[in-house]
Amino acid sequence: MSTKTSGSSLGKYIAVRVALAPVFLLLLLTVLFILLRILPGDIVTASLAGRASEERIEQARQAAGVDRPITVQYVEYITDLARGDFGQPLTDPRSTSELLGDVLPATFELTIVAMLIAIPLGIVLGALSARFRDTPLDGGARLFGIVSFSLPVFWLGIQAQLIFSVWLKWLPTGNRISGRIVPVNGPTGFYVLDGILAGNTEFALTALEHLILPGATLGLVISGIFIRLVRVNMLQTLRADYVESAHARGVHERPVLFRHAFKNALVPVITIMGLQFALLLGGAILTETTFSWPGIGSKLVDFINARDYVGVQVLVTVIAMLITVTSLLIDILNGLIDPRVRY
Structure with a gap:
């Protein structure tokens, strides 16, 4: 295989992997979103029960967005992530950053x-x-x-x-x-x-x-x-x-x-x-x-112990992103060191 052909093959391999990474991440985030919302009960109420008034619980539900339709929640979740907004945990006073x-x-x-x-x-x-x-x-x-x-x-x-x-x-x-x-x-x-x-x-x-x-x-x-x-x-x-x-x-x-x-x-x-x-x-x-x-x-x-589903969502989202980026880097590294792993 000529150097030019080899370089083109490697470039195509890397381009495909880079293009697939966001798709893989979106699938992970979608599964995470669904799993957290099919849990039984109102998670916001469970996380604050006994420690907050009904008014405070309702404010937390509105802030977390769980009072809106599921499709609206999903769109807002993905849109917020695209802006770098991971959400605010219910039981931790620190900002997400x-x-x-x-x-x-x-x-x-x-x-x-x-x-x-x-x-x-x-x-x-x-x-x-x-x-x-x-x-x-x-x-x-x-x-x-x-x-x-x-x-x-x-x-x-x-x-x-x-x-x-x-x-x-x-x-x-x-x-x-x-x-x-x-x-x-x-x-x-x-x-x-x-x-x-x-x-x-x-x-x-x-x-x-x-x-x-x-x-x-x-x-x-x-x-x-x-x-x-x-x-x-x-x-x-x-x-x-x-x-x-x-x-x-x-x-x-x-x-x-x-x-x-x-x-x-x-x-x-x-x-x-x-x-x-x-x-x-x-x-x-x-x-x-x-x-x-x-x-x-x-x-x-x-x-998890506090049933803070927003906090769980924040951390698991970050974990999903770390795994996606690391997997992408591994694929690229394999393509660089092993000529067989190319198109």
């Missing part, structure tokens, strides 16, 4: 740390397991992958808190920062990075200490997925014709393993890594709840 500015950086920070632990661990153990197939190293890596993936993340988190916080007293049990430390108002919302940028070493180290347990717990659980994926794809690649041809030509084992087998085995794994990252951005609910981490997952649980 302030709320998202607080919870999103916390979830992003936790997700990045978890992936920084899971990806290297999963890739290294998966590649070694495939390279030394049917050896004790292979058996140990596979066992670790199965156990880590099977363990409930909340149970593992509780055990980590018990060992490293209660017994050894090395790390804090939860929260994002110690109550005795004044938070740094930084530009990123990532406490560790903002502490470094502000030159506040105590704040950065304290934030890092609070990140270790939840990040390591989540990272260990996710690494089990990557170990199994890398191993399976590596084994398939090592049996491919071009790898056998390289061996037949006398190419040394190391170039065959890393330049050919390992590189091609990672192509499908990258897709799963990206999707897993998108899911974690949606809120690692069990991890955040276990460690009292003030991210989007724990806040979503708060809204």
Whole structure:
């Protein structure tokens, strides 16, 4: 295939993916809108019952728009989103921008740390397991992958808190920062990075200490997925014709393993890594709840418990957007690194 044809094919592939992303997002938002409105009872009344007068409840119903026909509500919902208006939660006094500015950086920070632990661990153990197939190293890596993936993340988190916080007293049990430390108002919302940028070493180290347990717990659980994926794809690649041809030509084992087998085995794994990252951005609910981490997952649980359907709608809408954008970036990345994924 010529360079010009290849470039045109890639451009068409990316254009189609970009065009499909809004359609996919609209479908997600439509399903969300329908599910939230087929719940039994008046959700606004349920969320404010016992804490507000009838007049206040009626004002809230009008503000939320649930007193209007369903078709009008849907059009207003999509129109408001197009303008960047996500709505105002009923049980949180903060504006939507302030709320998202607080919870999103916390979830992003936790997700990045978890992936920084899971990806290297999963890739290294998966590649070694495939390279030394049917050896004790292979058996140990596979066992670790199965156990880590099977363990409930909340149970593992509780055990980590018990060992490293209660017994050894090395790390804090939860929260994002110690109550005795004044938070740094930084530009990123990532406490560790903002502490470094502000030159506040105590704040950065304290934030890092609070990140270790939840990040390591989540990272260990996710690494089990990557170990199994890398191993399976590596084994398939090592049996491919071009790898056998390289061996037949006398190419040394190391170039065959890393330049050919390992590189091609990672192509499908990258897709799963990206999707897993998108899911974690949606809120690692069990991890955040276990460690009292003030991210989007724990806040979503708060809204559900309060039956604040507007708050739930706001957060789930943001999650749907994050997943859509991440999926689009994954598709584009796959097209760039794998010539087979093109039209």
